[in-house]
Amino acid sequence: MRADTVDLRRIFGRDIRYTVPLFQRPYVWNRDDNWSALWEDIRRTVERTEHAAQIGETVAPHFLGAVVFDETPYLSSSLETRQVIDGQQRLTTLQLFLYSARLSAAALNHERSVRLLSQLPPYRMEEYRKALSNPERAVRALRDLGGADGLVDWEVLNRWRDKPDEGKKYFTAYCNRWLAFFGQLHDLSVEHEDGGGMLTGQYRMHPDIGDLVSETYYEGRLEHHTHHRDPHGLTAPAVLAGKAVVWLDLPAAAADPRTAETAQPKYRNEAEAHALELFLRSLRGNSAHPVDLAVLSPYAQQVVALGRRLQGGETRAELRRNGIALAPDPRGVGGGQSAAAGEPDRGGVFTVDSFQGNQSEIVAVSLVRNNIKPPGQGLGFLKAASRMNVLISRAERLLILVGSWDFFRHQVSEVPRDERLYHELRHVAVLVDRLEKMFADGRAIRVAADLTGLDERMRRIGAQRGGHRSATCLFTHRGGERL
Numbered sequence: 001m002r003a004d005t006v007d008l009r010r011i012f013g014r015d016i017r018y019t020v021p022l023f024q025r026p027y028v029w030n031r032d033d034n035w036s037a038l039w040e041d042i043r044r045t046v047e048r049t050e051h052a053a054q055i056g057e058t059v060a061p062h063f064l065g066a067v068v069f070d071e072t073p074y075l076s077s078s079l080e081t082r083q084v085i086d087g088q089q090r091l092t093t094l095q096l097f098l099y100s101a102r103l104s105a106a107a108l109n110h111e112r113s114v115r116l117l118s119q120l121p122p123y124r125m126e127e128y129r130k131a132l133s134n135p136e137r138a139v140r141a142l143r144d145l146g147g148a149d150g151l152v153d154w155e156v157l158n159r160w161r162d163k164p165d166e167g168k169k170y171f172t173a174y175c176n177r178w179l180a181f182f183g184q185l186h187d188l189s190v191e192h193e194d195g196g197g198m199l200t201g202q203y204r205m206h207p208d209i210g211d212l213v214s215e216t217y218y219e220g221r222l223e224h225h226t227h228h229r230d231p232h233g234l235t236a237p238a239v240l241a242g243k244a245v246v247w248l249d250l251p252a253a254a255a256d257p258r259t260a261e262t263a264q265p266k267y268r269n270e271a272e273a274h275a276l277e278l279f280l281r282s283l284r285g286n287s288a289h290p291v292d293l294a295v296l297s298p299y300a301q302q303v304v305a306l307g308r309r310l311q312g313g314e315t316r317a318e319l320r321r322n323g324i325a326l327a328p329d330p331r332g333v334g335g336g337q338s339a340a341a342g343e344p345d346r347g348g349v350f351t352v353d354s355f356q357g358n359q360s361e362i363v364a365v366s367l368v369r370n371n372i373k374p375p376g377q378g379l380g381f382l383k384a385a386s387r388m389n390v391l392i393s394r395a396e397r398l399l400i401l402v403g404s405w406d407f408f409r410h411q412v413s414e415v416p417r418d419e420r421l422y423h424e425l426r427h428v429a430v431l432v433d434r435l436e437k438m439f440a441d442g443r444a445i446r447v448a449a450d451l452t453g454l455d456e457r458m459r460r461i462g463a464q465r466g467g468h469r470s471a472t473c474l475f476t477h478r479g480g481e482r483l
Contacts, residue, residue, distance in 0.1 A: 011067075011091070016082055018084050018091070019082070020083075024088050028089065035093065041064075042097070065090060067087030067091065068085040070085050103420060128179055135160075135172050139161075200218075203225045205224070205393065206231055206398075208231075208245055208444065210226065211438075211443075213389070213393045215434050216434055231397055232362060237283070239445055240398070245401075246398065246446075246447055247403070248400055248402045249403075249449055250272060252410065253407065258455070259370050259451075260370055265301070266299065266301040267302065268299060269370060270305060271454055272368060272370075273306050273366065274451065275449035276295070276306065276366060276400075276402050277315075279450065281322075282450075283319075283323070284322050287321055291361040292326075293324050293326055293327060293360060293362045294326075295364045295366065296391055297349075298387055298388075298391065303350065311349070328348070356390050360396065361396045363395035365400065366402045367402060369381075369403070369407070375410055375411055375415075378407070379425065383428075389427075409432055
């Protein structure tokens with residue numbers, strides 16, 4: 001067991017799924033015994049804080065009580081999960097209170113309060129703190145990563161091994177000071193900058209892409225300084241002329257089982273990879289001045305599947321002749337499935353996390369999810385608004401979204417559009433609604449995916465995987481003896 005002092009922003013601001021075990025759910029708070037006492041604590045804390053501000057003093061933080069979490073196993077493609085062993089009613093009530101406070105501040109046009117109540121802590125701050133609390137364990141974990149040569153700076157790890165104890169203590173303290181400084185800068189941006197530190201002017205995306213991002217994730221607050229920017233400049237297919245947003249549309253899995261996602265061993269969608277490969281091969285631009293292309297997916301296994309199709313030298317050369325250059329890896333040579341100097345067989349394919357903070361002239365996004373689950377239950381990892389925001393905001397001139405339009409419409413069909421009603425899929429519903437309007441206005445287009453040759457491709461993949469499994473069995477087992 002580890003006991004820590006944490007504030008609410010650190011609990012609510014992290015990408016963690018909190019679950020309440022069944023034995024806890026019958027217990028509920030009531031007004032007289034619980035809600036009234038919490039409200040009085042909040043009221044007195046606000047009064048003390050206001051009084052301290054008037055006389056130039058600081059006020060001690062208020063202790064809300066202990067909460068107990070149990071870490072539970074989770075898949076690498078899913079959110080980190082914690083079971084709430086104690087404190088579930090307190091956390092639930094405080095979440096509802098904070099959301100109600102934000103709505104009240106918005107109704108009163110108190111923008112600063114809205115910003116403060118909307119602000120999240122610095123991204124993954126807790127994970128960095130945890131790593132620095134035991135750097136030896138962090139170094140061991142990095143050394144044990146398999147297939148991560150392009151992600152780990154081995155020179156730094158080797159230098160750490162050779163450092164004396166005093167040198168390790170100094171380096172850890174140095175990192176902690178910079179982490180604290182970054183946290184202070186983050187807090188200052190909330191207090192002193194308009195929009196809580198948010199930069200409302202964007203100079204990267206074509207206005208149609210910018211509008212889609214702005215309306216979906218920023219309540220329409222982005223200002224576009226790219227109205228002079230032409231779309232992609234591609235000459236084929238002809239339907240792309242003047243369009244900066246394209247949905248490459250596959251049938252829903254309910255109508256065509258070939259297009260369904262595969263969940264084992266991890267999520268991927270061979271039909272999307274096949275359709276995207278054919279679509280990219282159909283693009284035509286200026287070979288003398290090729291445009292950069294980055295292919296993204298929220299699922300690592302899909303990145304591998306796409307890399308197999310696009311990273312080959314012949315495919316890369318064909319795309320280059322057609323005026324499309326696979327984007328180099330922002331992490332440098334060997335950083336991922338990317339085109340880079342000395343690695344002509346690499347293709348510009350990335351996970352959403354590895355491409356965060358970067359951009360490309362053309363971005364194609366393979367969304368992967370396509371199944372027959374009921375509305376609201378089939379999107380999995382795509383529920384994370386932060387990652388979906390990154391996925392659709394990396395493109396400068398052309399955004400290609402690959403998925404089943406009917407499936408996505410079905411998944412959000414029961415999501416309330418009223419912003420006063422919280423729903424974890426509301427951002428996806430807004431995205432779908434906005435795209436539908438852009439289709440109607442002619443600012444975006446749906447293009448039917450070409451699935452020619454998909455059956456043969458999937459038969460070959462199935463045969464290869466079957467062969468690999470058989471070879472593995474022969475290698476590892478014969479009467480219990482390793483061969």
